[in-house]
Amino acid sequence: MKHILAVLVENxxxxxxxxxxxxxxxxxxxxxxxxxRTMDPGISRMTIEVDADEKTLEQINKQLNKLVNxxxxxxxxxxxxxxxxxxxxxxxxxxxxxxxxxxxxxxxxAKIIDVSLQSLIIEVTxxxxxxxxxxLLLSHYGILEIVRTGKIALLRGSKTIKNGEVK
Amino acid sequence: MKLTGAxxxxxxxxxxxxxxxxxxxxxxxxxxYDVLFDSEIKHYLSRHEQGAVxxxxxxxxxxxxxxxxxxTSGPGATNAVTGIANAYMDSVPxxxxxxxxxxxxxxxxxxxEADMFGxxxxxxxxxxxxxxxxxLPRIIKEAFYLATTGRPGPVLIDxxxxxxxxxxxxxxxxxxxIPGYNPTFEGHPGQINRAAKAIARAKKPVIYAGGGxxxxxxxxxxxxxxxxxDIPVATTLMGIGGFPSDHPLALGMLGMHGTYxxxxxxxxxxxxxxxxxxxxxxxxxxxxLFAQHAKIVHxxxxxxxxxxxxxxxxxxxxxxxxxxTQLLKKxxxxxxxxxxxxxxxxxxxxxxxxxxxxNEQILPQYVxxxxxxxxxxxxxxxxEVGQHQMWTAQYYRFKKPRSLIxxxxxxxxxxxxxxxxxxxxxxxxxxxxxxxxxxSFQMNLQELATAVAYNIPxxxxxxxxxxxxxxxxxxxxxxxxxxxxxxxxxxxxxVKLAEAFGAVGLRAEKPAEVVPVIEKALxxxxxxxxxxxxxxxxxxxxxxxxxxxxxxxxxxx
Numbered sequence: 116m117k118h119i120l121a122v123l124v125e126n127x128x129x130x131x132x133x134x135x136x137x138x139x140x141x142x143x144x145x146x147x148x149x150x151x152r153t154m155d156p157g158i159s160r161m162t163i164e165v166d167a168d169e170k171t172l173e174q175i176n177k178q179l180n181k182l183v184n185x186x187x188x189x190x191x192x193x194x195x196x197x198x199x200x201x202x203x204x205x206x207x208x209x210x211x212x213x214x215x216x217x218x219x220x221x222x223x224x225a226k227i228i229d230v231s232l233q234s235l236i237i238e239v240t241x242x243x244x245x246x247x248x249x250x251l252l253l254s255h256y257g258i259l260e261i262v263r264t265g266k267i268a269l270l271r272g273s274k275t276i277k278n279g280e281v282k
Numbered sequence: 283m284k285l286t287g288a289x290x291x292x293x294x295x296x297x298x299x300x301x302x303x304x305x306x307x308x309x310x311x312x313x314x315y316d317v318l319f320d321s322e323i324k325h326y327l328s329r330h331e332q333g334a335v336x337x338x339x340x341x342x343x344x345x346x347x348x349x350x351x352x353x354t355s356g357p358g359a360t361n362a363v364t365g366i367a368n369a370y371m372d373s374v375p376x377x378x379x380x381x382x383x384x385x386x387x388x389x390x391x392x393x394x395e396a397d398m399f400g401x402x403x404x405x406x407x408x409x410x411x412x413x414x415x416x417x418l419p420r421i422i423k424e425a426f427y428l429a430t431t432g433r434p435g436p437v438l439i440d441x442x443x444x445x446x447x448x449x450x451x452x453x454x455x456x457x458x459x460i461p462g463y464n465p466t467f468e469g470h471p472g473q474i475n476r477a478a479k480a481i482a483r484a485k486k487p488v489i490y491a492g493g494g495x496x497x498x499x500x501x502x503x504x505x506x507x508x509x510x511x512d513i514p515v516a517t518t519l520m521g522i523g524g525f526p527s528d529h530p531l532a533l534g535m536l537g538m539h540g541t542y543x544x545x546x547x548x549x550x551x552x553x554x555x556x557x558x559x560x561x562x563x564x565x566x567x568x569x570x571l572f573a574q575h576a577k578i579v580h581x582x583x584x585x586x587x588x589x590x591x592x593x594x595x596x597x598x599x600x601x602x603x604x605x606x607t608q609l610l611k612k613x614x615x616x617x618x619x620x621x622x623x624x625x626x627x628x629x630x631x632x633x634x635x636x637x638x639x640x641n642e643q644i645l646p647q648y649v650x651x652x653x654x655x656x657x658x659x660x661x662x663x664x665x666e667v668g669q670h671q672m673w674t675a676q677y678y679r680f681k682k683p684r685s686l687i688x689x690x691x692x693x694x695x696x697x698x699x700x701x702x703x704x705x706x707x708x709x710x711x712x713x714x715x716x717x718x719x720x721x722s723f724q725m726n727l728q729e730l731a732t733a734v735a736y737n738i739p740x741x742x743x744x745x746x747x748x749x750x751x752x753x754x755x756x757x758x759x760x761x762x763x764x765x766x767x768x769x770x771x772x773x774x775x776x777v778k779l780a781e782a783f784g785a786v787g788l789r790a791e792k793p794a795e796v797v798p799v800i801e802k803a804l805x806x807x808x809x810x811x812x813x814x815x816x817x818x819x820x821x822x823x824x825x826x827x828x829x830x831x832x833x834x835x836x837x838x839x
Contacts (some may be wrong), residue, residue, distance in 0.1 A: 124462075132403065174589075177590075
């Protein structure tokens with residue numbers, strides 16, 4: 116089963132390689148990973164999507180917690196949450212198919228952010244199903260290149276993930 | 283007061299009450315060694331960085347204090363890697379300072395540059411690359427705190443040359459602030475109650491005690507728990523000494539070369555109380571067939587060990603000493619006569635045995651029992667890795683914690699001899715034996731020079747079977763006696779070798795010579811190497827063949 120983990124880490128050099136290295140050497144799979152600063156410049160937030168059974172998930176959690184720079188781990192899949200991912204798709208778009216592609220873009224509430232004679236770059240945000248659907252449709256026209264940010268997620272409502280017990 | 287980075291290191295070590303450093307100098311740590319030259323810290327120069335780390339490891343294990351190591355950058359630091367990995371696997375507190383090229387050169391493939399931060403990520407509890415001299419006091423404070431608290435382990439500080447030269451205000455922090463590091467010491471009261479209830483209900487309980495008992499200093503509490511609840515105690519290799527082996531409730535070591543009765547007891551148990559142990563594959567054998575009828579209480583300070591290999595019915599995260607203190611308040615006296623009788627039956631059925639009387643050659647087991655007898659079991663022992671290590675675990679009846687220093691997790695050949703040097707430095711009054719194989723000893727024998735230079739009176743007993751014995755045993759049993767690359771008859775004359783280093787070399791070739799030569803070694807001041815020529819094809823029994831249940835032991839008779 117897929118889980119989205121929000122991992123708060125100290126913003127220190129090497130912390131990404133600590134986390135990535137842990138996943139690699141213990142044989143855990145990362146589906147996607149997004150990292151960025153939080154409101155506290157000393158703390159970064161990693162959103163890690165993993166595909167793991169209960170036992171493996173428990174080990175991922177515990178082994179991540181053993182990393183000294185990891186402050187807090189929350190499993191957002193176990194609580195009401197929203198997740199999004201942003202994708203940029205460069206698609207073949209000669210004049211003959213351009214109108215059709217524009218229609219798809221509108222339907223998905225995506226955006227065209229770059230135009231050339233032979234191609235378009237489309238920016239689309241959403242959950243996994245939406246992204247897969249648009250990708251499938253656009254593949255009929257020929258996708259030249261694609262880049263994804265990895266998932267990011269927040270808990271629904273006013274609940275937040277605190278930075279752990281900071282003295 | 284402004285100090286250079288190098289001075290900060292030495293000042294910080296004083297604040298941490300470090301009296302002894304093991305190391306080997308080089309280009310990137312010239313500044314550090316220059317400051318060390320004037321300090322009261324005693325430095326032991328090894329002949330190879332691996333030897334320095336193993337010595338620091340042995341010192342740490344016997345004293346309970348962190349071992350401190352200095353090496354230079356590049357090859358000096360990479361030579362330390364095996365030692366660091368070894369300490370990591372056995373949860374030994376070390377603080378290792380490696381020199382690094384100047385910060386301006388990092389990443390340029392400079393002379394003697396190696397990425398020690400990257401290399402040691404998976405084999406340290408934590409590591410640092412110092413990029414600002416102002417951070418150095420905090421980093422050293424954190425390093426010692428991390429190495430010695432919670433589940434102990436090695437911490438590495440990579441220290442660029444220019445950082446050692448730059449100045450900063452020195453103020454050693456009183457406290458550490460590491461938001462992501464909060465080990466749990468006290469056990470959860472609800473789980474303690476559940477453990478006590480499980481113990482009250484059990485009819486066939488076993489305590490499975492690991493290195494955590496020794497590390498947390500909980501051996502007396504373990505003894506109390508076992509005696510009150512009348513539960514027999516099996517120890518892991520790392521747990522040896524955590525429970526007196528001559529006690530009626532002692533089952534000895536369990537696992538691959540454990541005793542038949544310890545393994546049978548684990549196999550048939552209805553309750554296993556695992557204390558500071560981690561269900562290593564050498565202990566459990568085939569996991570699917572392991573202790574199928576047992577409820578598992580698992581006590582460990584590292585939450586990641588609980589549920590990793592075996593599902594725990596009652597998980598208790600905490601320091602063994604604290605948890606046992608809590609548990610002792612909840613347990614009631616019990617008796618398990620029928621169960622103990624059943625175990626006694628297994629003990630009679632398949633005792634540990636060898637037959638020296640009918641053998642003209644020395645048997646390795648006899649050498650180890652003789653060392654035990656001659657030293658009255660008071661010697662501290664370090665071992666190398668292999669057959670001799672297992673025979674030591676089986677035949678030297680350890681009574682006290684920290685009396686066996688051995689490489690359990692990583693199984694590092696070449697560990698024992700340098701570790702015995704650190705062990706002797708940490709326990710100067712003790713009689714120290716290194717029980718070695720002829721293969722293992724040759725992996726770090728250069729440290730004989732260290733032992734001679736500092737007149738460290740360790741007695742090295744080489745169990746010389748002229749084979750890489752454990753590998754040969756597996757080839758005999760599982761590869762149809764195809765002895766591939768295990769013959770080491772062409773080894774040095776260990777007596778002459780010892781003499782060449784300025785130590786004393788002795789040899790025993792007949793059973794009758796064993797005890798006299800041990801006595802002679804003990805009467806000889808300084809380091810002594812004894813070459814015990816033993817039967818070549820002796821095997822370690824009993825044995826759980828790989829992937830078998832621990833109840834399926836091969837007894838070898």
